[in-house]
Amino acid sequence: MKEVKISSLQLSMMMYPTILATAILTVPSVTAKFAAHDLWMSPILASFMGGVAVFIAVQLHKLYPEQTIIEYSENIIGRIPGKIIGFFVLIFYLEMTGEIARSYSEFIVSSFLFKTPIMVIIALMLLVCAFAVYGGLETMARAAQLFFPAFFVPLIILIILLSPDFKFENVFPVLEEGIVPPAKGAVVLSGWFAEFFLIAFFLPFLSDRKKAMKQGIINVVAVMITLTLVNLTVLFVLGVSTASKTYPLMNAGRYISWANFFENLDAVIMAVWILGAFVKLTVFYFAVVLGTAQWLNLSDYRPIVWPVGILIAEFSFWGIPNMMVFARDEDQSFPFYSILIQVLFPLLLLMIAMIRRRKGENRAVNE
Numbered sequence: 001m002k003e004v005k006i007s008s009l010q011l012s013m014m015m016y017p018t019i020l021a022t023a024i025l026t027v028p029s030v031t032a033k034f035a036a037h038d039l040w041m042s043p044i045l046a047s048f049m050g051g052v053a054v055f056i057a058v059q060l061h062k063l064y065p066e067q068t069i070i071e072y073s074e075n076i077i078g079r080i081p082g083k084i085i086g087f088f089v090l091i092f093y094l095e096m097t098g099e100i101a102r103s104y105s106e107f108i109v110s111s112f113l114f115k116t117p118i119m120v121i122i123a124l125m126l127l128v129c130a131f132a133v134y135g136g137l138e139t140m141a142r143a144a145q146l147f148f149p150a151f152f153v154p155l156i157i158l159i160i161l162l163s164p165d166f167k168f169e170n171v172f173p174v175l176e177e178g179i180v181p182p183a184k185g186a187v188v189l190s191g192w193f194a195e196f197f198l199i200a201f202f203l204p205f206l207s208d209r210k211k212a213m214k215q216g217i218i219n220v221v222a223v224m225i226t227l228t229l230v231n232l233t234v235l236f237v238l239g240v241s242t243a244s245k246t247y248p249l250m251n252a253g254r255y256i257s258w259a260n261f262f263e264n265l266d267a268v269i270m271a272v273w274i275l276g277a278f279v280k281l282t283v284f285y286f287a288v289v290l291g292t293a294q295w296l297n298l299s300d301y302r303p304i305v306w307p308v309g310i311l312i313a314e315f316s317f318w319g320i321p322n323m324m325v326f327a328r329d330e331d332q333s334f335p336f337y338s339i340l341i342q343v344l345f346p347l348l349l350l351m352i353a354m355i356r357r358r359k360g361e362n363r364a365v366n367e
Contacts, residue, residue, distance in 0.1 A: 005207040008215040010141040013148040018283045019223045021276030023192050025247045028234040031185035032243035042185030043227035050193030054216035056346045057200040068201050070294040076353045086295045092341040097284040098315025104277040129281045130309045151275045159233050165255045166236035191335035197342035201287040
C-alpha cells in the first residue's frame with residue numbers, strides 16, 4: 001500500500017463531497033432549529049472545528065509520516081492502550097458508515113423509489129462502493145476527481161436558478177437573540193467538520209505531503225462557504241419554515257421554474273446526492289477496512305473488504321429503528337461523539353507524543 005500515491009488536490013476532491021454529501025440536505029434544517037434567521041452563521045462558526053481537525057491530523061502525520069492513527073496510537077501510548085483507542089476509532093467509523101448508508105437509502109426511498117425495500121438500496125450502493133475500495137486508493141481518487149464537477153457544478157446552478165425566488169428580507173432581523181442561537185447550531189454542525197480528521201488515513205499516501213496543511217485549510221474554507229450559501233439559499237426561499245422540513249434543499253428546488261422548461265429539478269438534487277454519497281461512503285469504507293487491517297496486523301486490506309461491507313449493512317439498521325431516532329441522535333449525540341473521537345482523542349495523542357518527544361530531546365542533550 002505504501003507505494004500507492006495520490007495528490008493533495010485529489011484528497012481535497014475526495015473530502016469536499018465527503019463532508020457536504022449528507023450536510024447539504026439536512027444541515028439547513030438542523031441549524032434552523034437552533035438559529036432561525038441566523039442559520040447561515042453556524043457554518044462559519046463551526047468551520048473552526050474543521051481547521052482544528054486538519055491541524056491535528058497534519059501534526060500527527062509529521063511526527064509519524066508513514067502511519068495512520070491506528071498505528072501511531074500504539075507507538076504513542078503503548079500497544080494495549082493503543083489497540084483500545086484504535087478499536088473505538090474503528091467502531092465509530094463503522095457505525096458512521098452504516099448511518100451514512102441508511103441516510104442515503106432513506107432519502108432515495110422517501111423521495112423517489114417509494115416501494116423499493118431499503119435493504120436493496122443499501123446493498124446496491126455498498127456493492128458499488130466495495131468495488132471502488134477493492135480497486136484501491138488510486139481508483140477512488142480518480143473516481144472522486146471525475147465526479148467532482150458533476151457534484152459541484154449542479155449545486156451552483158441550482159442556487160442560481162433559485163435566485164428569482166429569493167426573499168432577502170428573510171435574513172432579518174440579524175442576531176435578534178444574540179450570538180448564542182447560531183453558536184448552538186455551530187455545535188451541531190461541528191460534528192460534520194470534525195470529519196476532516198479522516199485525512200489522517202490518507203496522508204501517508206500523498207505524493208506532495210508539504211501541501212497537506214494548505215489544501216486542508218482551503219478545503220475547510222470551501223466547505224464553509226458552500227454550506228453558508230446553501231443555508232442562505234434555503235433561508236431566502238423557505239424562510240423560518242426551514243426548520244420544519246426534513247430535506248429543505250429538496251423543498252426549495254421545487255420552486256424552480258424558468259421559461260416553463262427548467263422545472264421539477266428533483267432529479268438533479270438526487271443525482272448530486274448520489275454522487276456525493278458514493279464518494280463519502282467510499283472514503284469512510286476505505287478508512288474502516290484500512291484501519292481494521294492495520295489493527296489486525298494484516299499485510300493487505302482487500303480480503304476484508306466484503307466482510308466489512310456486510311457489517312456496514314448490519315450497522316445501517318442496528319440502533320436506528322426509524323428516521324425519527326436517527327434525526328434525534330444527529331442533533332443530540334452525534335456532534336459530541338464525533339468531536340470526541342475525531343478531535344479530542346487525536347488531540348490527546350498529539351499532546352502525549354509532543355511531550356514524549358520533548359523529553360527525548362532533553363535526555364539526548366543531557367547525555
